[in-house]
Amino acid sequence: MFLRNYSTSGSSQRHKIMNPKPALAVKNLSVVFDENDNKIHALENISFNIHQREFICFLGPSGSGKTTLLRLIANLIKPTSGEVNFMFGHPPKIGMVFQQPNLMPWRSVLDNIKLPLELENDIHAHEKALDMIRLVGLTGFEDSYPRDLSGGMAQRVGLARGLIHEPDLLLLDEPFASLDALTRERMWTELSNLWQAKQKTVIMVTHSINESLFLADRVLVLTQRPGKIKLDMPVDLPRPRKDDVRYTSQFGKLAKKLREAIE
Amino acid sequence: MFTSPQPSPILGEGVQKIMKTSLSRLLGLLSILLFIPIWELIVRASNLPKFILPSPIDVWTRFLKSLNDGSLLYHTSITFFEVLLGLLAGTLFATIIGYMLAKSKTLEKILSPYLVASQAIPIVAIAPLLVIWLGDGILSKVVICALIVFFPVLINTIVGVRAVSSPLYDLMNSLRANRLQILLKLEIPASLPVLLGGLRIGATLSVIGAIVGELVSADRGLGFLLQLGDFQYDTSMVFVAVFMLIALALLLYGIVTLLERRFLKWQK
Ligand SMILES: Nc1ncnc2c1ncn2[C@@H]1O[C@H](COP(=O)(O)OP(=O)(O)OP(=O)(O)O)[C@@H](O)[C@H]1O
Ligand SMILES: [Mg+2]
Numbered sequence: 398m399f400l401r402n403y404s405t406s407g408s409s410q411r412h413k414i415m416n417p418k419p420a421l422a423v424k425n426l427s428v429v430f431d432e433n434d435n436k437i438h439a440l441e442n443i444s445f446n447i448h449q450r451e452f453i454c455f456l457g458p459s460g461s462g463k464t465t466l467l468r469l470i471a472n473l474i475k476p477t478s479g480e481v482n483f484m485f486g487h488p489p490k491i492g493m494v495f496q497q498p499n500l501m502p503w504r505s506v507l508d509n510i511k512l513p514l515e516l517e518n519d520i521h522a523h524e525k526a527l528d529m530i531r532l533v534g535l536t537g538f539e540d541s542y543p544r545d546l547s548g549g550m551a552q553r554v555g556l557a558r559g560l561i562h563e564p565d566l567l568l569l570d571e572p573f574a575s576l577d578a579l580t581r582e583r584m585w586t587e588l589s590n591l592w593q594a595k596q597k598t599v600i601m602v603t604h605s606i607n608e609s610l611f612l613a614d615r616v617l618v619l620t621q622r623p624g625k626i627k628l629d630m631p632v633d634l635p636r637p638r639k640d641d642v643r644y645t646s647q648f649g650k651l652a653k654k655l656r657e658a659i660e
Numbered sequence: 661m662f663t664s665p666q667p668s669p670i671l672g673e674g675v676q677k678i679m680k681t682s683l684s685r686l687l688g689l690l691s692i693l694l695f696i697p698i699w700e701l702i703v704r705a706s707n708l709p710k711f712i713l714p715s716p717i718d719v720w721t722r723f724l725k726s727l728n729d730g731s732l733l734y735h736t737s738i739t740f741f742e743v744l745l746g747l748l749a750g751t752l753f754a755t756i757i758g759y760m761l762a763k764s765k766t767l768e769k770i771l772s773p774y775l776v777a778s779q780a781i782p783i784v785a786i787a788p789l790l791v792i793w794l795g796d797g798i799l800s801k802v803v804i805c806a807l808i809v810f811f812p813v814l815i816n817t818i819v820g821v822r823a824v825s826s827p828l829y830d831l832m833n834s835l836r837a838n839r840l841q842i843l844l845k846l847e848i849p850a851s852l853p854v855l856l857g858g859l860r861i862g863a864t865l866s867v868i869g870a871i872v873g874e875l876v877s878a879d880r881g882l883g884f885l886l887q888l889g890d891f892q893y894d895t896s897m898v899f900v901a902v903f904m905l906i907a908l909a910l911l912l913y914g915i916v917t918l919l920e921r922r923f924l925k926w927q928k
Contacts, residue, residue, distance in 0.1 A: 493834040
């Protein structure tokens with residue numbers, strides 16, 4: 398698969414410019430929820446494309462349909478109209494990281510991370526899970542149960558589980574919202590490093606402008622309900638992005654543009 | 661020393677915990693041991709005839725006698741067999757039907773009047789009917805046990821399966837898990853605590869079911885022994901049978917507890 402033979406050295410930006418393969422096309426997507434004869438327009442006429450190995454962020458106010466959009470892409474719900482087309486793997490392998498860690502309380506850290514591989518009957522599940530545990534810095538906690546983990550650790554388990562089966566597409570729904578500021582910023586760096594190493598296509602939902610600028614190649618802003626795409630902005634900040642990227646003038650300019658778009 | 665409110669700095673927390681649990685076990689044992697002399701005392705003070713209230717020694721002697729002639733083991737194993745088979749059958753049907761009801765509101769609407777009505781009929785009332793229909797052998801008792809076990813396990817299955825967290829369903833579906841994988845890796849482990857709670861209630865009820873069936877009509881089992889003792893004014897025998905029933909219920913309860921320890925060790 399493309400993830401395997403991709404060299405981790407070299408700039409991802411350069412790679413993308415040289416070879417932008419489409420990954421996903423969303424066309425005229427609308428979702429109307431029917432709740433006791435009360436019609437809720439969650440998303441209206443959403444269209445966008447993503448390239449392979451691109452990292453995009455969705456920003457938007459609460460209730461603008463961000464989670465709904467991820468659920469549509471993961472095929473957990475059907476749109477009222479419009480379509481989601483994948484340009485690779487039929488059907489594509491998806492890794493999903495939820496706003497809450499969403500771990501199985503009866504499984505240890507190791508077994509939680511192993512789950513996606515178990516479902517594929519991967520005989521190397523155990524070794525791969527141990528590798529992943531090392532990668533997210535949870536060595537020594539293999540046999541702990543979720544109730545014994547801190548919020549940040551649980552979230553890292555969720556992240557490891559989302560990545561372990563080498564998905565074609567990684568969907569992240571405000572994965573760091575429940576963390577304290579310090580842990581959150583450490584997780585940005587971790588995720589950024591993971592993404593550089595594994596080169597997945599990533600769609601991430603967030604409330605944080607800083608987070609989106611630190612991580613994404615492109616940021617899309619959704620409007621109040623019903624959610625429409627208000628802004629589709631490339632983030633031309635050099636990678637790898639270090640903490641101090643936030644104090645550059647380019648960062649400030651992009652942040653201002655996003656803040657204005659969000660209202 | 662055990663009840664010292666200050667945590668001892670020398671003993672680790674684990675050691676203290678073990679001491680506390682062994683202390684509470686000791687208290688349980690003590691209350692049982694105390695019960696026997698009090699019983700003996702009551703027998704002596706009241707001077708009641710043996711066929712109304714036998715002394716602990718009478719019961720012990722009777723116990724040894726029935727143990728030696730093999731009759732006690734025989735009747736106990738019959739009842740145990742009925743209880744276990746009824747429990748297994750009742751649990752099996754209840755979990756399968758409960759799962760289907762949990763998954764389908766329509767099915768629940770269709771079946772729930774019958775289920776509630778079946779619960780309104782006391783098992784004692786239909787036990788004679790079942791004995792008439794199924795004969796006075798083991799089968800009728802197993803069916804009575806299964807019936808009495810059915811409802812609590814059914815309810816717990818429905819509650820347990822309905823309570824499975826929907827974000828975890830999202831997780832399984834995003835990984836494109838099939839129905840069987842969702843059942844085995846999500847629904848069963850997630851509802852197991854509630855399910856085992858139902859089994860715990862069912863285990864004790866099953867013992868009652870077997871005795872009800874045997875009291876209606878039987879030529880073996882602890883219920884039969886109980887009735888025989890009653891007819892023959894052999895009250896010590898009745899006591900022995902009652903104690904064996906308690907032991908049976910405790911044994912099953914212990915098995916469920918072991919299952920919980922084995923499968924729910926992730927819970928506190
Ligand atoms: N299954 C559903 N049934 C009915 N309404 C729903 C459903 N899921 C979402 N909605 C509604 O759709 C709208 C968008 O919800 P969604 O969860 O996608 O918003 P969001 O952008 O993720 O918000 P937040 O930032 O608070 O997480 C909300 O008004 C919500 O109430
Ligand atoms: Mg959301």
